[in-house]
Amino acid sequence: MTSPAPSSVSRAVPFYRDVRVLRILAQIVFVALILLFFWYLLNNMTRGLSRVSGAFSFAFLDNAASFALSETPLPYDPATDSYLIAFLIGVLNTLRVVVAGIALATLLGLVAGIAQLSSNWLVSKIAQVYVEIFRNTPLLIQLFVWYFIGVLSLPRVRDSLALPGSIYLSNRGLALPWFTTNETFTLWLIVAFAAIAVAGVAYWLLGRVKTPLLYEWRGVWAFLVWLALALGAAVALSPVTPSLPEIRGFNFQNGLMLSPEYAALLLGLVFYTGAFIADIVRAGILAVPRGIIEASRALGLTYVQALRLIVIPLALRVIIPPLTNQYLNLAKNSSLAIAIGYADVFYVSNTIFNQTGQTLQVILMIMGAYLIISLTLSAIMNVVNARFKLVER
Amino acid sequence: MQSQTIPDTLKPPATSVGVLGWLRKNLFSTWFNALLTFFALYVIYVLVSGVWNFVVTTDWGVITANLRLFMVGRYPMEQTWRVQASVSLFAFLLGASWAIWRGIARSAAILLAAVFFTALVLPFALNDRLWMAGNLALIGVGFAAGYFTRARRVLVWAWLASLPIIALLLYGVGGLPRVATDLWGGLLLTLALSVVGIAASFPLGVLLAVGRQSTYPAMRVFCIGYIELVRGVPLITVLFMMQIMLPLFLPEGVTVESVVRAMVAFVLFTAAYVAEVVRGGLQAIPRGQMEAARALGLNGILTLLLIVLPQALRLTIPAMVGQFISLFKDTSLVAIVGLLDLAGIASAAANQPDFLGRQAEVYLFIALIYFVFSTAMSYGSRRLEKTLGVGER
Numbered sequence: 001m002t003s004p005a006p007s008s009v010s011r012a013v014p015f016y017r018d019v020r021v022l023r024i025l026a027q028i029v030f031v032a033l034i035l036l037f038f039w040y041l042l043n044n045m046t047r048g049l050s051r052v053s054g055a056f057s058f059a060f061l062d063n064a065a066s067f068a069l070s071e072t073p074l075p076y077d078p079a080t081d082s083y084l085i086a087f088l089i090g091v092l093n094t095l096r097v098v099v100a101g102i103a104l105a106t107l108l109g110l111v112a113g114i115a116q117l118s119s120n121w122l123v124s125k126i127a128q129v130y131v132e133i134f135r136n137t138p139l140l141i142q143l144f145v146w147y148f149i150g151v152l153s154l155p156r157v158r159d160s161l162a163l164p165g166s167i168y169l170s171n172r173g174l175a176l177p178w179f180t181t182n183e184t185f186t187l188w189l190i191v192a193f194a195a196i197a198v199a200g201v202a203y204w205l206l207g208r209v210k211t212p213l214l215y216e217w218r219g220v221w222a223f224l225v226w227l228a229l230a231l232g233a234a235v236a237l238s239p240v241t242p243s244l245p246e247i248r249g250f251n252f253q254n255g256l257m258l259s260p261e262y263a264a265l266l267l268g269l270v271f272y273t274g275a276f277i278a279d280i281v282r283a284g285i286l287a288v289p290r291g292i293i294e295a296s297r298a299l300g301l302t303y304v305q306a307l308r309l310i311v312i313p314l315a316l317r318v319i320i321p322p323l324t325n326q327y328l329n330l331a332k333n334s335s336l337a338i339a340i341g342y343a344d345v346f347y348v349s350n351t352i353f354n355q356t357g358q359t360l361q362v363i364l365m366i367m368g369a370y371l372i373i374s375l376t377l378s379a380i381m382n383v384v385n386a387r388f389k390l391v392e393r
Numbered sequence: 394m395q396s397q398t399i400p401d402t403l404k405p406p407a408t409s410v411g412v413l414g415w416l417r418k419n420l421f422s423t424w425f426n427a428l429l430t431f432f433a434l435y436v437i438y439v440l441v442s443g444v445w446n447f448v449v450t451t452d453w454g455v456i457t458a459n460l461r462l463f464m465v466g467r468y469p470m471e472q473t474w475r476v477q478a479s480v481s482l483f484a485f486l487l488g489a490s491w492a493i494w495r496g497i498a499r500s501a502a503i504l505l506a507a508v509f510f511t512a513l514v515l516p517f518a519l520n521d522r523l524w525m526a527g528n529l530a531l532i533g534v535g536f537a538a539g540y541f542t543r544a545r546r547v548l549v550w551a552w553l554a555s556l557p558i559i560a561l562l563l564y565g566v567g568g569l570p571r572v573a574t575d576l577w578g579g580l581l582l583t584l585a586l587s588v589v590g591i592a593a594s595f596p597l598g599v600l601l602a603v604g605r606q607s608t609y610p611a612m613r614v615f616c617i618g619y620i621e622l623v624r625g626v627p628l629i630t631v632l633f634m635m636q637i638m639l640p641l642f643l644p645e646g647v648t649v650e651s652v653v654r655a656m657v658a659f660v661l662f663t664a665a666y667v668a669e670v671v672r673g674g675l676q677a678i679p680r681g682q683m684e685a686a687r688a689l690g691l692n693g694i695l696t697l698l699l700i701v702l703p704q705a706l707r708l709t710i711p712a713m714v715g716q717f718i719s720l721f722k723d724t725s726l727v728a729i730v731g732l733l734d735l736a737g738i739a740s741a742a743a744n745q746p747d748f749l750g751r752q753a754e755v756y757l758f759i760a761l762i763y764f765v766f767s768t769a770m771s772y773g774s775r776r777l778e779k780t781l782g783v784g785e786r
Contacts, residue, residue, distance in 0.1 A: 027611035034615060041642045048641035120426045121419035122433040136767035137760045138722040140729070140736055145760070148743075148752040332627035339729050346629065359641070363634050371625045 045360070060356050061087070067351055069343045071259055083352050090348030091369055097262060097344065098331045098373065101269040105330060106323075108270055109277025116282045127278065134275035139333055142272055147264035147340040154260075157251055166244045168252065174263050175245035178256035188239035195229035261342035265334065273330045277323065284319035285311070316388045324381035331373050345369050447753070455748040456758050462742065463759070466578010466733050472570065476581060477524050479559040484509075484528040486555060488535020489548055496780055497773045504769060506532055556592065574652035578733035580762065582652065586724040586734065590659035591717050597660065598667025599706075603697065605668065606675055616668070623665035629726055632658045636730050655727045663720050670712045674705035707781055714774035718767050725763070735759050 015021045065086040068078050073092045076085060115127035134142070152171050155161060160170035168175040199222040206218035214221065234240075245255025258266075288311050296306040337344040346366060353362040409417070420430045456463070465476050487505055490498035509525045517525070539548065563585075565571035577585060604616035623631070635658035639649060649657075678701050686696040706713075728737035739759045743752040 023609065027609050030609070030615075031611050044644055045638070045641045047645070118429070119419070119422065120429050120433070122437070123429050126433055126436065132768065133764065136718070136722075136764045136771070138725040138736065138763055140725040141739075141756055141760050141763065144736075144740070144752070145756050149756065335627040335629045336726070336729075338629070346627070350633070353637075359637055363630070363638070366630050367622075367626050370627060370630065371622075374625045 056360060058361055060358055060361070063356075065352070067355065069348065070341070071262065071343050083356070086348050087345070087352065087365065087369075090343060090345035093342065093348075094331075094334055094337075094344040094346075094369075094373070097265055097269065097334050097337070097342070101266055101273065101330050101334065102327050104266070104270040105273040105277055105326075108274030109326075110281055112274060112278035113281025113285070116278060117285060131275045131278050134271055135279075139268060139272045140336055140339055143264060143268040143336055143340055146267045146271075147260065150267065151260040151264045157247060160247065166255070168245055168247075171260060172251060172257075173260045174258040175252045176256045176258065177242060177244045178254075179240035179242050181240055182238060184237040185239040188233055188237045191233040191237070192230045195226050195233070198229060199223065199226035259342070261337070261340050264340055265337050265342045265344075268336075269330055269333060272333070273326055276326050276329075280319055280322045280326065281315075284315040287318045288314045313388060320381065320385045320388060324378055324385070327377050327381065328374050331377060332370065335370075451754055452751075453754055453758075455742055455745070455751040455754050458747075459738070459742045459745075462738050463579045463735065465581045466738060467576045468572060468578065468581060469576065472572055475562050475569070475572075479562055481524075481528055481531055482555060482559065485531045485535040486548070486551055488532035489539035489551075490535075491532075492536045492539030493543065493545055493548055497776045500776065501769070501773065502532055502536075556588070574650045577652060579738045580735055582727075582732065582734040583721075583724050583736075586652075586656060586659060586727065587717075587721045589656045590663055590720050590724070593656075593660040594663035594667050594720075595713075597664035599671050599702070601664055601668035602671035602675060605672055620665045620668050623662055624669070628658075628662050628723055629729060631662045632726055632730050634658070635661075651730075652732060655730065655732060659720065659724070663716065666716050667713065670709050670716055671705065673712065674707075674709035675701065677708050678704050710781065711774055711778055714770055714777075718770050721766060721770070722763060735762060 061084040062082050064079060065081055065083045066078050067086070069076060069086065069089060071093055072089055073096060074085075074089055076089055078086075112127045112130060115123050116131065118124045118127070151173070154169055154171045157170045157172050160168040160175070162168055166175075166177045202225045203218055203222035206214050206221055209215055243254040245252045245257070247253075292310060292314065293306060296310045297303070301309065334344055335346040338347045338350060341347070349362050349366045349369075353359065356362070405414075421427045465473065468476060484505060487498065487502045491502040506529055509528050513522055513525050513529075562569070563572065563577070563581075564574070574582075574585075601616050601620060604612045605620065607613050607616070632655060635654045636651060639654045639657065643649065682700055682704070683696055686700040687693075691699065724734060725736035727734050728740060731737070733741065736759065739755045742748060743755045748755075
């Protein structure tokens with residue numbers, strides 16, 4: 001790359017042909033162009049913004065929000081609570097649907113992915129048709145279908161479909177049995193956390209015992225220790241009282257109420273992402289060479305052992321990176337909530353924007369919220385990935 | 394005299410060959426499989442009979458009354474011939490490609506012909522039927538032209554030229570009255586957004602990917618920052634931002650049609666994803682290729698253009714098509730920012746007073762359109778992969 005040091009002055013490379021100088025020059029020109037471009041945009045924007053909404057500041061966040069939200073995991077009063085509180089409730093609503101969505105989509109994807117490889121011809125065809133249909137239609141249309149045709153056409157509250165276990169389906173959403181916390185709840189939480197430490201000690205102690213029954217199952221034993229302690233404390237303290245949903249007038253009382261919007265968004269995200277995860281799982285399992293499985297059987301591992309010790313770790317290595325992408329997609333796709341009116345962070349921000357006209361600030365807040373969610377998710381998945389990654393020699 | 398030849402081998406039992414054998418092997422190999430089969434049969438029965446009853450008994454008036462809206466939106470009635478002419482040009486080129494390239498072009502041409510043929514049977518106006526029959530003929534004429542001339546190079550140029558020609562024809566140039574993009578709608582708008590998004594985001598994405606691999610730190614940092622920022626936020630935020638902010642970024646007095654703003658958003662968003670796909674391809678090219686090229690005296694840019702990119706882009710075809718399928722599906726999001734693409738028209742049609750409560754028909758219809766296009770693209774990519782031999786070397 002770099003030319004050899006010139007031996008005499010006459011052979012010196014002029015600066016405009018010197019690669020080192022040119023490299024630096026090219027970068028300076030590039031940065032200058034970019035800066036010029038952004039300066040031009042910003043200049044236009046400040047002029048435009050000053051017409052619309054005044055100086056750049058986040059002070060408006062302290063003003064009372066004065067718009068109602070359909071779903072509030074925290075107590076929220078539009079008359080007194082600020083825009084900031086409304087925004088945070090939006091973030092919480094997004095997290096509520098993202099966490100549940102990831103868990104359920106993984107489950108569905110796992111089942112559908114394994115079903116695609118089933119030796120049963122019908123089962124594998126059904127799974128393939130599911131994947132093809134849900135992958136090849138837009139999520140937005142699926143959400144409309146779940147919301148308008150699925151959830152909203154359920155019977156009214158008075159004629160709700162009652163499922164076993166006090167679960168009710170109606171066009172007001174899904175009513176589930178839940179619990180209310182008593183004042184002993186905090187104490188119970190402390191005991192439960194302390195029990196984790198006890199279980200950890202039990203795990204360590206069992207690791208030093210030679211009895212195979214105790215040694216090999218020490219994870220299970222430790223979990224049982226924790227469960228016994230936590231349940232014992234729960235019986236002694238009674239931290240929660242169950243609350244069953246019941247119909248009062250035109251709506252449900254008690255229990256946990258999932259709104260139709262939440263239910264539709266969750267269903268849409270789960271079925272859409274589940275189809276993509278199914279294909280990832282299928283590809284991951286197919287990536288494990290047959291010879292390895294046969295070799296492990298030849299070495300005397302049982303089928304379950306081979307699955308647990310050989311196939312799953314090898315498949316996970318292929319599965320986890322694209323799976324992370326799907327989780328991130330799910331989190332980002334949750335912003336389609338606005339199409340069916342679920343009060344997620346994007347929906348709330350949009351309302352804030354419409355009321356205050358603070359364009360730039362609101363957009364920065366939305367981007368910040370999603371970037372934080374995305375980065376947290378990928379950080380968690382990176383830790384998981386590091387655990388299963390190929391350990392190279 | 395009776396001579397009976399005794400076969401050396403016994404015939405296999407009836408239960409292991411033929412239909413019975415297939416059934417036994419694929420559906421009833423174990424009692425568990427048999428159980429699964431009956432369960433699957435039940436599921437199929439419920440789904441198929443439900444869909445069939447719906448399709449047969451429902452009133453499709455909402456589709457037939459609005460078919461024009463679904464296809465071209467509010468494109469002026471007396472100018473519709475321009476859309477029809479564009480489709481005819483496409484049909485002719487496809488026919489010629491069928492003769493010259495076969496493979497995917499043949500499947501695409503047959504698909505198009507099948508669509509027109511089905512439409513001919515349906516009760517359309519006489520003029521429309523004549524046009525459809527004309528298109529069928531044009532596919533044939535194109536095939537003949539391609540078959541006898543074998544003008545490969547002309548065809549490639551014709552395809553490249555067709556894009557601007559169609560765009561100018563639809564938008565209006567010269568003596569033709571201008572049809573602002575705000576009047577475009579339905580399938581026309583969906584396709585316009587996808588084609589422009591694909592065509593423009595591809596070069597930008599390649600540029601970003603090359604910049605990300607660059608040895609110049611300034612360019613590398615800029616490209617990484619851009620790619621990661623865009624990939625971290627949902628598409629809908631980019632779309633909203635472009636709708637709201639683009640007018641602010643531009644100097645006073647300059648206005649941009651909202652369809653164009655959406656196109657800009659799609660291009661900027663998709664380019665970041667295309668860049669990551671291309672990066673995968675670039676990283677798969679062995680270092681030796683570049684070193685050999687440099688040793689043969691090619692400079693950096695020529696190495697990239699002649700050696701690295703052709704190989705890298707070939708590797709990325711499957712992922713790239715996947716990206717474009719998701720772009721095609723994502724164009725439905727413009728419905729949220731108020732454009733009347735296929736999804737936007739669907740929501741509007743479902744809210745017409747004459748057709749209240751007809752959402753199911755509308756969404757089923759457009760889901761089918763999206764499904765056909767996406768499935769055709771993914772099928773095409775699999776065929777292309779085979780012909781190019783990706784993954785075999």
